[in-house]
Amino acid sequence: MKFKLVKEGWDSIECDALIVPVFENEDEGDVFLVALDEKLGGLIKELQTTEEWTSRSGEVSVIYRPEKLKTARLILLGAGKKESYDSHLIGTLMRKAVLKVKGHQLKRVAFYPRSQVEPKRAAQAMVEGVILATYQADDYKTEDRSKNFVEEILFVGDQDMDATEVESSMERGEILACATNRARKLVNEPGNRVNPSRLAQAAQEVAVKYGLEIEVWGEPEIKDQGMGAILAVAQGSDEPARFIILKHFGAPDSEAKPIVLVGKGVTFDSGGLSLKPAQSMEEMKADKAGACAVLAAMQAIAQLGVQKNVVGLIPAVENLPGGRAQRPGDVIRAMSGKTIEVINTDAEGRLILADALSYGRQLEPEFMVDIATLTGAVVIALGKNRAGVFCNDEELFERVSRASDQSGEKLWRMPLDDEYRKEIESPIADIKNVGSRWGGAITAAKFLQEFVEDVPWCHLDIAGVDLFKGEGDIKGPTGFGVKTLVEIVDSPSP
Numbered sequence: 001m002k003f004k005l006v007k008e009g010w011d012s013i014e015c016d017a018l019i020v021p022v023f024e025n026e027d028e029g030d031v032f033l034v035a036l037d038e039k040l041g042g043l044i045k046e047l048q049t050t051e052e053w054t055s056r057s058g059e060v061s062v063i064y065r066p067e068k069l070k071t072a073r074l075i076l077l078g079a080g081k082k083e084s085y086d087s088h089l090i091g092t093l094m095r096k097a098v099l100k101v102k103g104h105q106l107k108r109v110a111f112y113p114r115s116q117v118e119p120k121r122a123a124q125a126m127v128e129g130v131i132l133a134t135y136q137a138d139d140y141k142t143e144d145r146s147k148n149f150v151e152e153i154l155f156v157g158d159q160d161m162d163a164t165e166v167e168s169s170m171e172r173g174e175i176l177a178c179a180t181n182r183a184r185k186l187v188n189e190p191g192n193r194v195n196p197s198r199l200a201q202a203a204q205e206v207a208v209k210y211g212l213e214i215e216v217w218g219e220p221e222i223k224d225q226g227m228g229a230i231l232a233v234a235q236g237s238d239e240p241a242r243f244i245i246l247k248h249f250g251a252p253d254s255e256a257k258p259i260v261l262v263g264k265g266v267t268f269d270s271g272g273l274s275l276k277p278a279q280s281m282e283e284m285k286a287d288k289a290g291a292c293a294v295l296a297a298m299q300a301i302a303q304l305g306v307q308k309n310v311v312g313l314i315p316a317v318e319n320l321p322g323g324r325a326q327r328p329g330d331v332i333r334a335m336s337g338k339t340i341e342v343i344n345t346d347a348e349g350r351l352i353l354a355d356a357l358s359y360g361r362q363l364e365p366e367f368m369v370d371i372a373t374l375t376g377a378v379v380i381a382l383g384k385n386r387a388g389v390f391c392n393d394e395e396l397f398e399r400v401s402r403a404s405d406q407s408g409e410k411l412w413r414m415p416l417d418d419e420y421r422k423e424i425e426s427p428i429a430d431i432k433n434v435g436s437r438w439g440g441a442i443t444a445a446k447f448l449q450e451f452v453e454d455v456p457w458c459h460l461d462i463a464g465v466d467l468f469k470g471e472g473d474i475k476g477p478t479g480f481g482v483k484t485l486v487e488i489v490d491s492p493s494p
Contacts, residue, residue: 001130001131001134001148001150001151001152001153002151002152002153003127003130003152003153003155003170003174004152004153004154004155005123005154005155005157005161005163005166005167005170006110006154006155006156006157007156007157007158007159007161007163008156010032010110010112010114010156011035011039011068011069011070012070013070013071013110013112013154013156014070014071014108015070015071015072015108015109015110015154016071016072016073016106016107016108016109017062017071017072017073017074017075017101017106017108017109017110018069018071018073018074018075018109018110018111018112019075019077019094019097019109019110019111019112020036020074020075020076020077020111020112020114021077021078021079021085021090021093021113021114021115022044022053022055022076022077022078022079023055023079023080023081023082023085024054024055024056024078024079024080024081024082025081025082026055026082032114039066039067039068039069040063040066040068040074041067043063044076047061053076053078054078055076055078055079055080056078056080057078057079057080057081057084057089057093058078058080058092058093058096059076059077059078060075060076060077060078060096060097060100061075061076061078062074062075062076062100062101063075063076071110072106073101073106075097075100075101077093077096077097078093079093085115085116085117086117087117087118087121087122087124087125087408088125088408090113090115090117090122090125090126090129091125091126091128091129091132091408092129093129094111094125094126094129094130094133095129095130095132095133096133097111098129098130098133098134098150099133101150102133102134102146102147102148102149102150103146103147103148103149104149105149106149106150107149107150107151107152108150108151108152108154109150109152109153109154110153110154110155110156111126111153111154111155111156112156113126113155113156119157119158119161119162119165119166120162120165120166120168120169121169122155123155123157123166123167123169123170123173124169124170124172124173125173126153126155126170126173127153127155127170127173127174127177128173128176128177128180128483130150130153130177131173131174131177131178131180131181132177132180132181132479134148134150134181135181135184135185136475136476137184137188137475137476137477139185139188139189155170172304175300175303175304176300176482176483176486179296179297179299179300179303179482179486180296180479180482180483181479182206182292182295182296182299183289183292183293183295183296183477183479183481183482184292184476184477184478184479185477186199186202186288186292186295186296187285187286187288187289187292187466187476187477187479188285188286188476188477189285190268190285191267191268191284191285191318194267194285194288195239195267195268195318196234196239196240196241196242196265196267196316196317196318197239197240197242198267199242199244199265199267199288199291199314199316200216200242200244200316202295203216203244203246203295203314204216206246206295206298206299207246210298210299210302210303211302212246212247212248212298212299212302213246213247213248213249214244214245214246214247215244215245216242216243216244216245217242217243217244217245218240218241218242219231219234219240219241221243222241222243225243225335225355225359226333226334226335226337227243227315227334227335227355227358227359228332228333228334228335228355229332229334229335229340229351229352229354229355230243230315230317230351230352230355230356232326232330232332232342232351233266233272233317233319233326233345233348233351233352234317234318235322235324235325235326236272236273236318236319236320236321236322236324236325236326236345237317237318237319237320237322238322239267239317239318241315241316241317242265242314242315242316242317243313243314243315243316243356243359244265244291244295244312244313244314244315244316245311245312245313246294246295246298246311246312246313246314247309247310247311247312248298248301248302248306248308248309248310248311248312249309250301250305250306250307250308250309250310251307251308251309252307256308256309256366257309257364257365257366258308258309258310258311258363258365258366259308259309259310259311259365259366259367259368259369259488259489260310260311260312260313260360260363260365260367260368260369261294261297261298261310261311261312261313261368261369261370261371261485261489262290262294262312262313262314262315262353262356262357262360262368262369262370262371263290263291263292263293263294263295263312263313263314263370263371263372264287264288264289264290264291264315264349264352264353264370264371264372264373264374265288265290265291265314265315265316265317265352266284266287266288266316266317266318266319266348266349266352267285267287267288267316267317267318268284268285268287268318268319268320269281269284269287269318269319269346269348269349270284270319270320270321271319271321271345271346272319272320272321272325272326272345272346272348273321273325273326273327273328273345274328274344274345274346274347275321275346276346283467286373286466286467286477287319287349287373288316289373289462289466289477289480289481290370290371290372290373290460290462290481291314291315291316292477292479293371293462293479293480293481293482293485294312294313294314294371294485295312295314296479296482297312297481297482297485297486297489298310298312300482300486301486301489301490304486304490306486306489306490308489308490310489311360311363311365313356313359313360314356315352315353315355315356317348317352319345319346319348321345325345326342326345327342327345328342328343328344328345329341329342329343330342331428331429332351334351334354334355334358334451335354335355335358335359336354336355336358336450336451338354338430338431338450338451339429339430339431340354340426340429340430340431340432340433341426341428341429341431341432341433342432342433343432343433343434344433344434347433347434347444349372349373349374350372350374350433350444350447350448351433353370353372353374353448353451354447354448354450354451355451356370357370357448357451357452357457358451360455361451361452361453361455365455366456366493367393367396367455367456367457367458368452368455368456368457368458369400369457369458369459369460369485369488370448370457370458370459370460371459371460371462371481371485372459372460372461372462372463373461373462373463373466374441374444374459374461374462374463375440375441375444375461375463376440376463377437377439377440377441377442377444378414378441378461378463378464379463379464381414381441382412382464383464384464384465384469385410385465386410386411386412386465387409387410387411387412387460387461387462387464387465387480387481388411388412388413388414388441388445388460388461389404389411389412389413389414389458389459389460389461390413390414390415390416390442390445390448390449390458390459390461391413391416391457391458391459392416392449392452392456392457392458393456393457393458395456396456396457396458397413397458399488399491400458400484400488401413402487402491403484403485403487403488403491404484404487406483406487406491407483407484407486407487408483409465409480409481409483409484410465411460411484414441414442414445414461415442416442416445416446416449417442420435420439420442420443420446421446423435423436423438423439423443423446424443424446424447431447431450433447441461444461445459445461460481460484462480462481465478465480466478466480
């Protein structure tokens, strides 16, 4: 698929489909709307009068063979209230519009943003929305697979538009969206297709293709490092654990401190001996979403040539109830030396992250960010629209917040008050891996905080936002976090 900036009048573009947004609260005298209605012989007013067309956000209507336009189809894209129209909405609407036409053997599609949105941001959002619409979670279907015939997408710009700036933004959007789709595809791989070893193989392929340095540790190396928490989770499975280290050296100063990204890589989570109900296991191939986000973000960081030193850490395990599985009540020793009483073997993600964060701390990083489908409790607190963010440093939180605004991936800050630490005190070890049922997302974050000490650190709990929940035509993994991680890394240091 090719993306191209064209500086032609919207009414003279020759294409298979022209997509234009229309707002609920349009000014009747709007120059574009008047011109469009005239080209359509008053059809817009007629549709609005009869309420066949309301311009609600996400509404799509196709007008075939409009006489006075060069396009074969005009796609009216409901954009809701004009004041709510921004680059993030453009991405969402383009995704819906392309899903509408991508299987109809249309090859050349144009988009006219007609907006107050900065052109470079509108163009990037358009590209991201289109590419995200091209992947559907149907990789293993042999029939009725989603098809995409669109070959070229045109961004219709004004004559005075800075072409270099817009084209650069389109290229960035393509890199970010393709990386996000890589994460989505990996998350969608079932446990019998991607286990810890195969996740490491996927990381090797990315590293070779995009010029990242990589180390993959097997269980002997993991044991040598004292990563007892990772090994404890993995011991219930016949599949050995892996610890994946990806490195990007982009800083002009070779001595610059690295930024460390950590992703939870549980390739399948049965809950271990604290077995999940059968229905709760159905989506547990997605318990590696944090790891996939880090891997894909490292790909994009390398492609963009980000001038920072970045290290991506992925502890990869399966959590199964085999004969060697850890038991509730076991005490294990983490890499940091802390002892952990395992109360619930289904709270395994925080155990493998503990060792990864301890290793990351040894790298003396500028800061660390971990991302994980960590708790159902965060879904109870925030629903399926926002991820929870926990942070021990105000400057870092501001950076993460700006990155979230830029990416459009919504976050909400949660507390890290010291009072919550009492919930995870153990009578026989330094700490236990779960507290009571109350404030479970917070006590999980407090557990992780034990292993970062004084390093600036942020934890993103993406349970609830890692999968589309079947709304509309998009299903399966979202790739949440890839763009935000890249924006965190690529933003200026304070």
